Amino acid sequence: MPVVEGITLTLGALMAGALVAVGLSAIVGFQTFLYFQIFPQDTVRYKFLVAWTWLTDTAHTISYCVMIWQYAVLNFTNPAILLEILTGFPVVVVFTLIATLNANVFYAWRIHKMSKYNWWLTGTICFLCVARTALGFFVAVELRVFKTWAAVQPIKPAIVSGMAVSVATDVVISAARYYYLRDLKQGYMAVQEMVDTVVIFTINDGLLTCALLGATIACFLGMPNNFVWIALYGTAAKLYSNSVLATLNLRNWYRHRERPMGIRLTRPPPNRNMFQIDSGVSKIQSTELHELPPTMEVFMEQQVEYTAPAGKYNNEGRGIDSRP
Incomplete structure (x- = not known):
């Protein structure tokens, strides 16, 4: 320079x-x-x-x-x-x-x-x-x-x-x-x-x-x-x-971010939802496994209530209990 x-x-x-x-x-x-x-x-x-x-x-x-x-x-x-x-x-x-x-x-x-x-x-x-x-x-x-x-x-x-x-x-x-x-x-x-x-x-x-x-x-x-x-x-x-x-x-x-971003590195333990129907003579239970966030636990219990029509009997000659 x-x-x-x-x-x-x-x-x-x-x-x-x-x-x-x-x-x-x-x-x-x-x-x-x-x-x-x-x-x-x-x-x-x-x-x-x-x-x-x-x-x-x-x-x-x-x-x-x-x-x-x-x-x-x-x-x-x-x-x-x-x-x-x-x-x-x-x-x-x-x-x-x-x-x-x-x-x-x-x-x-x-x-x-x-x-x-x-x-x-x-x-x-x-x-x-x-x-x-x-x-x-x-x-x-x-x-x-x-x-x-x-x-x-x-x-x-x-x-x-x-x-x-x-x-x-x-x-x-x-x-x-x-x-x-x-x-x-x-x-x-x-x-x-x-x-x-x-x-x-x-x-x-x-x-x-x-x-x-x-x-x-x-x-x-x-x-x-x-x-x-x-x-x-x-x-x-x-x-x-x-x-x-x-x-x-x-x-x-x-x-x-408003929406979570990233890659999940570990799989959370499965959560079990149980649906139970009890009719007095039969008991039905179904289980479904869903993958849910590790911080969320959901327990669902469902009851189905129905009334048998009058004069209807089962095979054993007894009336069906209408109580759930």
């Missing part, structure tokens, strides 16, 4: 990106609070994942704000500072990598279970995650070594490749989630509605991150002399963190 394109597309872009990032970070914090309120009985690994996601997101927000402080406050009277790479940006890159890795590993683990431990698919996703992380850390180290944006030219292929691999990873993950969720759309209508909702969320979530990173690549290649691409790149970590938390919290949305 030998020549900057004015305050609007440099500091202005950073400030706009910071506003969006802080707003998304607030949503991450709210989702974290919501998770611990709704799922206090969740497993320890899920709780650790949520806490780690929130800590990573908080550190990313702080590093982003520090970068703006360095550019806009500490060097307010020094416009030439925009030509330099300050320490805040490599830290932003590192925490973006961590947030991306959190989401990718989380979804890779879920796909591994959904695919019945398909190691080929999971291995491909893990390979892409490792490649993305390795390229990202290489770029972060090089940004720390270089002192000016003009010196970044040799590592431009690495920067573009890292974001392109991230897009490819999101495409593979979204396609795999859609493929295995599609097989669940059978049988119970409520399950079909639930799967449809999850599929829509999966597609939109993958398209959003891919579109953001695609725009980042386009701005980096088309407008290398401003900070618009940095503003876009700085919000990517928020999308990944919100994606993980939304996936976990989405489980509770189905529990508060």
Whole structure:
């Protein structure tokens, strides 16, 4: 970046990106609070994942704000500072990598279970995650070594490749989630509605991150002399963190629908309805087994009362008792 394109597309872009990032970070914090309120009985690994996601997101927000402080406050009277790479940006890159890795590993683990431990698919996703992380850390180290944006030219292929691999990873993950969720759309209508909702969320979530990173690549290649691409790149970590938390919290949305949704895992014990007719000389009892909700018990007792016509006798010469 030998020549900057004015305050609007440099500091202005950073400030706009910071506003969006802080707003998304607030949503991450709210989702974290919501998770611990709704799922206090969740497993320890899920709780650790949520806490780690929130800590990573908080550190990313702080590093982003520090970068703006360095550019806009500490060097307010020094416009030439925009030509330099300050320490805040490599830290932003590192925490973006961590947030991306959190989401990718989380979804890779879920796909591994959904695919019945398909190691080929999971291995491909893990390979892409490792490649993305390795390229990202290489770029972060090089940004720390270089002192000016003009010196970044040799590592431009690495920067573009890292974001392109991230897009490819999101495409593979979204396609795999859609493929295995599609097989669940059978049988119970409520399950079909639930799967449809999850599929829509999966597609939109993958398209959003891919579109953001695609725009980042386009701005980096088309407008290398401003900070618009940095503003876009700085919000990517928020999308990944919100994606993980939304996936976990989405489980509770189905529990508060007007109509119960979900798959019954255990079969409740059968309930017995008994219908008894006692005519004095004969006793008929029929039993039917019905599957009822485990919290409902129904006991039915039916009596049939009738009166025999006068002068009618049975085979033994006795009148039929008209009492029930």
